[in-house]
Amino acid sequence: MTEKPRKQIHLAAHFPGVNNTTVWSDPAAGSHIEFSSFVHLAQTAERGKFDFFFLAEGLRLREHKGRIHDLDVVGRPDTFTVLAALAAVTDRLGLTGTINSTFNEPYDVARQFATLDHLSAGRAAWNVVTSWDAFTGENFRRGGFLAQDQRYDRARTFLATAQELAASWRGDEIVADKESGVFLRDAAAGRFAHSDAHFDISGRFDVPRSPQGRPVVFQAGDSDEGREFAASAADAIFTGHGTKEAGQAFYADVKGRLAKYGRRPEELLVLPAATFVLGDTDAEAAELAHTVRLQQVSGATALQWLEQVWNRDLSAYDPDGPLPDVDPVVGEPSVAKGRASARMYKDPVGTANEWRSLAEAKKLSIRELVVEVTSRQTFVGSAATVAATIDDLVQSDASDGFILVPHITPTGLDPFVDQVVPLLQERGVFRTEYEGTTLRDHLGLAPLPSGAPVGAAR
Amino acid sequence: MPEPLHLAVALDGAGWHPAAWREPDARPADLFTAGYWVDLVREAERGLLDLVTLEDALSLQSDDPWTPDERTDRVRGRLDAVQVAARVAPLTRGIGLVPTAVVTHTEPFHLSKALATLDYVSTGRAGVRVKVSSSAAEYAHFGRREAVAFDRSSYDSPEVQRVVRELFDEAADWVEVVRRLWDSWEDDAEIRDVATGRFVDREKLHYVDFTGPHFSVRGPSITPRPPQGQPIVTALAHATVPYDLVARSADLGFVTPRDAADAAAIVGEIRGLQQQAGRAEETVHVFGDLVVVLDDDPAAAAARLRRLDDVAGSEYSSDARVFTGSAVQLADLLEEWTAAGLTGFRLRPATLPHDLLQVTGRLVPELQRRGLFRTEYEATTLREQLGLPRPANRYATV
Numbered sequence A: 001m002t003e004k005p006r007k008q009i010h011l012a013a014h015f016p017g018v019n020n021t022t023v024w025s026d027p028a029a030g031s032h033i034e035f036s037s038f039v040h041l042a043q044t045a046e047r048g049k050f051d052f053f054f055l056a057e058g059l060r061l062r063e064h065k066g067r068i069h070d071l072d073v074v075g076r077p078d079t080f081t082v083l084a085a086l087a088a089v090t091d092r093l094g095l096t097g098t099i100n101s102t103f104n105e106p107y108d109v110a111r112q113f114a115t116l117d118h119l120s121a122g123r124a125a126w127n128v129v130t131s132w133d134a135f136t137g138e139n140f141r142r143g144g145f146l147a148q149d150q151r152y153d154r155a156r157t158f159l160a161t162a163q164e165l166a167a168s169w170r171g172d173e174i175v176a177d178k179e180s181g182v183f184l185r186d187a188a189a190g191r192f193a194h195s196d197a198h199f200d201i202s203g204r205f206d207v208p209r210s211p212q213g214r215p216v217v218f219q220a221g222d223s224d225e226g227r228e229f230a231a232s233a234a235d236a237i238f239t240g241h242g243t244k245e246a247g248q249a250f251y252a253d254v255k256g257r258l259a260k261y262g263r264r265p266e267e268l269l270v271l272p273a274a275t276f277v278l279g280d281t282d283a284e285a286a287e288l289a290h291t292v293r294l295q296q297v298s299g300a301t302a303l304q305w306l307e308q309v310w311n312r313d314l315s316a317y318d319p320d321g322p323l324p325d326v327d328p329v330v331g332e333p334s335v336a337k338g339r340a341s342a343r344m345y346k347d348p349v350g351t352a353n354e355w356r357s358l359a360e361a362k363k364l365s366i367r368e369l370v371v372e373v374t375s376r377q378t379f380v381g382s383a384a385t386v387a388a389t390i391d392d393l394v395q396s397d398a399s400d401g402f403i404l405v406p407h408i409t410p411t412g413l414d415p416f417v418d419q420v421v422p423l424l425q426e427r428g429v430f431r432t433e434y435e436g437t438t439l440r441d442h443l444g445l446a447p448l449p450s451g452a453p454v455g456a457a458r
Numbered sequence B: 001m002p003e004p005l006h007l008a009v010a011l012d013g014a015g016w017h018p019a020a021w022r023e024p025d026a027r028p029a030d031l032f033t034a035g036y037w038v039d040l041v042r043e044a045e046r047g048l049l050d051l052v053t054l055e056d057a058l059s060l061q062s063d064d065p066w067t068p069d070e071r072t073d074r075v076r077g078r079l080d081a082v083q084v085a086a087r088v089a090p091l092t093r094g095i096g097l098v099p100t101a102v103v104t105h106t107e108p109f110h111l112s113k114a115l116a117t118l119d120y121v122s123t124g125r126a127g128v129r130v131k132v133s134s135s136a137a138e139y140a141h142f143g144r145r146e147a148v149a150f151d152r153s154s155y156d157s158p159e160v161q162r163v164v165r166e167l168f169d170e171a172a173d174w175v176e177v178v179r180r181l182w183d184s185w186e187d188d189a190e191i192r193d194v195a196t197g198r199f200v201d202r203e204k205l206h207y208v209d210f211t212g213p214h215f216s217v218r219g220p221s222i223t224p225r226p227p228q229g230q231p232i233v234t235a236l237a238h239a240t241v242p243y244d245l246v247a248r249s250a251d252l253g254f255v256t257p258r259d260a261a262d263a264a265a266i267v268g269e270i271r272g273l274q275q276q277a278g279r280a281e282e283t284v285h286v287f288g289d290l291v292v293v294l295d296d297d298p299a300a301a302a303a304r305l306r307r308l309d310d311v312a313g314s315e316y317s318s319d320a321r322v323f324t325g326s327a328v329q330l331a332d333l334l335e336e337w338t339a340a341g342l343t344g345f346r347l348r349p350a351t352l353p354h355d356l357l358q359v360t361g362r363l364v365p366e367l368q369r370r371g372l373f374r375t376e377y378e379a380t381t382l383r384e385q386l387g388l389p390r391p392a393n394r395y396a397t398v
């Protein structure tokens, strides 16, 4: 009997985000902005032989009821700048930056990623996101100019244009021969011209081909259009993750879309975000996980969460009391701005009814209800349990690995690296040493031959 | 004891002379590696220099500043300067890092947080040199606005002068937005008040609400106020309109005098404009720019420049004066120009690393001997090094 070879697991470290997953009230919680915190997490990930470090991005501070949301961590660095600095204090770790395709221009973004790839010797990746709202647009020259249904249209052509710019240098143009005085082999190096509904640009790109040819491309967005975009153009897809079955369904769905683009299943990695709580025993971990949930959902946070779903002011309610008897306001979300969670509940009245019955049945307060219905940690258990769970999920094609989101900055990943990574290595499903130098190497993506076009589909 | 002077070095490619990359000590094959820039900035830091600037543009280099060329015998290609500065920052401790940013095609919101982040990763050593874009090639790379074509021959026409004035007004707006965004978080906005569950005090976060002809920006920044409060803003200026940008918006101007009298006139003009802008009480540095070709024997320097010109195929000319001679002679010139009112100098090494090594290994010891230059880094931030106070936040009420 021939056995399917065991898949190698891919792991990444997500810098804790500006949402209530991140626990800032814990005495162990450090700075979210000092560079030392970024250094600690990145070096811990590299110590654990992780594939890459991951940074999310949001271009406007979130608001709740017309005022800046103040209950979660607020503030983050510029993506390119902090990743370039991290390249100085790490050696192999991939550096993935989230960059929006609406509030940027292809020439600039292509230049920035080519620079990051040079400065990190081939470790750059771009998580292409498509937030398009006018609220965020108020911080930019052109404002919120894009209709929602155009976001992937622009993202697709933005990415394609950036790839054209990266490919405008084949990789062999720089001779730099002092004797003959030939610096460039080709007087037209970098020449490009691109014209479509979104971009009409031409000239010469000014950054020579970078070590990976172009950044590794991630896509984050769950809709049908988002999945199609990933299947056509991304090397990896960043997603949420519910149950094993939901993961398997998502995995099969996106991998199944690849064939029509002439791509093989291993050319698109599925990497869901995952949180974790470790304990000496499973029971201890479960108890700890509940404590963390309560830290994540304060009374004030619970009430505001409910206000997002109800889409109305609920400040008169007691978070330790029963759920509101009034119904949600149906229509455009007006309470929360710049928050992904505002659009999560498609049928607020139905959700409210469901939650009221759940709260009644289990005798839950508002805060207890929110703890119950919002995402609990993905992995809870002893190191052995968590290692076995991760291995099982990857081997049963619910994912190709995970992007781990610690809830404590910057030391939250330490126990995972110390306890879980060695067990995954013992199982033979995670590297004990980096084998390559580039992020493409770590992800098992074939190098792009120099001189070749750099689109995902080859 | 005379006022100590400030010293900066401008890094660009293999050096400022077009034939620099062909020198025996040049490393043209390494220009796109981090190690190249780390080595150069560390050398500048060994010389205790105030800061390095990093040249940048959103187009390929060209021998003709007005239009692209198709030359293959010159260094072509560049890395983004803010990222190069960030890559070097964790590996240096005392030197200021001042990348160039083109303001005409970029988002002040993005650059504000990028420079704030550079300030975090360098723990208070960030600055920026703002630059307007007038090359039609750069406009075509963005395809968002029409360039008004002009060159040296039409530069003085009223139409072109109006365009230039507009570009610099936009630059002033850009700096204003960037500065407001740096202040959009008060220093103590992060409170972590467990009792009320609040991470920030939102009374200390501010909308900047800038509205102008080229952009409107709401704010606040997504990045908290950086260590220096305001990283330093610099600009290169050759004429009245850019002098006015220095006077209105900058902490430091780089100027290109021909001689001491010219230096005195330029400084005088900037001081006058500074007064008009209501900034007479503020420190605004004016540094003289010089391209330097340095050797222990002045004759060797002159011969080297001739040799470089021969290799390049033409006599090198620059917007800045080209100084050829020994470090001792240069020290004399710097003293003379300091007496004319300049507060420091930005030296553009003709070749790298040779002329940089002459600055750190010969000029700096000579200036130290004359009591004109520091013998160790004492400041912890670039502002402190330049004698600039940490500015109060424009939005703070207490």
Ligand SMILES: Cc1cc2nc3c(=O)[nH]c(=O)nc-3n(C[C@H](O)[C@H](O)[C@H](O)COP(=O)(O)O)c2cc1C
Binding pocket: A055, A056, A057, A058, A059, A098, A100, A128, A129, A130, A131, A132, A220, A221, A222, A223, A224, A225, A226, A227, A238, A239, A240, A273
């Ligand atoms: C797992 C995940 C992570 C995301 N991270 C970001 C982010 O960091 N910044 C951002 O602006 N948008 C982020 N997005 C938003 C997406 O880019 C996209 O705009 C949004 O999901 C709506 O597209 P969809 O309808 O295809 O899901 C993320 C989406 C997902 C699913």
